Amino acid sequence: MRIGELMTKNLETIEAGEPVRAAALRMRTCNIGSLPVLEGGQLVGMLTDRDITVRCTALGQDPNTTSVREAMTATVITCDAEATLDQAERLMEDKMVRRLVVVDAQRRPVGILSLDDLATVPEEVLHAGEVLERLHQA
Template structure:
């Protein structure tokens, strides 16, 4: 049985909740990633995604140079442990439609890695198709549309 530590990316870059979303976007561009764990000291407090920046900040007219990561990040972060099975985590990712999960050490509670659908697809074969299908299914927006868009 393959575990998360067999497929995860270990060298994880993080950002502080006090940084700007402009800096988060620059880091995503430099690292060629779509999300970055948000750490307050060593504690995981959220994830900032390209979608958070686009939907929660830019679409709402917030300025990238002054809006803080902590204001738009996702705080309900699913995590996994290095010893969990790949199949179990893959199922959870599909169930809640997420593509990346921080890996947190049970003892220290520190982020020790991140696992993505891409990691699973390249390093593990079983079950990826079903999880990808579930993650790719449309879901409801995480905020309601402005009234001007709901009236016809």
């Protein structure tokens, strides 16, 4: 199975210059915990609910004036939609991440693959659990 068959395709994104509050509201409305960050249509980072907590709220920054760019994680682990689930699992484990942004040839995000997505594939449930266990051990 290829990642493109399993990934979440209805991808929510946010622009780097938007305020953190807008990102938090989008996460709440969409019931998600992360947003790929774009600038000029290109992927430049990832913002998670943890980033908002640790890099904005905990430091007393105003979410109305703090930009997503200031709170995001600039390093984003990506993969191609044609990659296999085995490749995705190895990448998640090697890079110690729970989600991968799936990008096209121009590095534009087209989907997201999470450990939760892997766990929906019956033969992958055990593998997803093993990856999660190794992430917690590190």
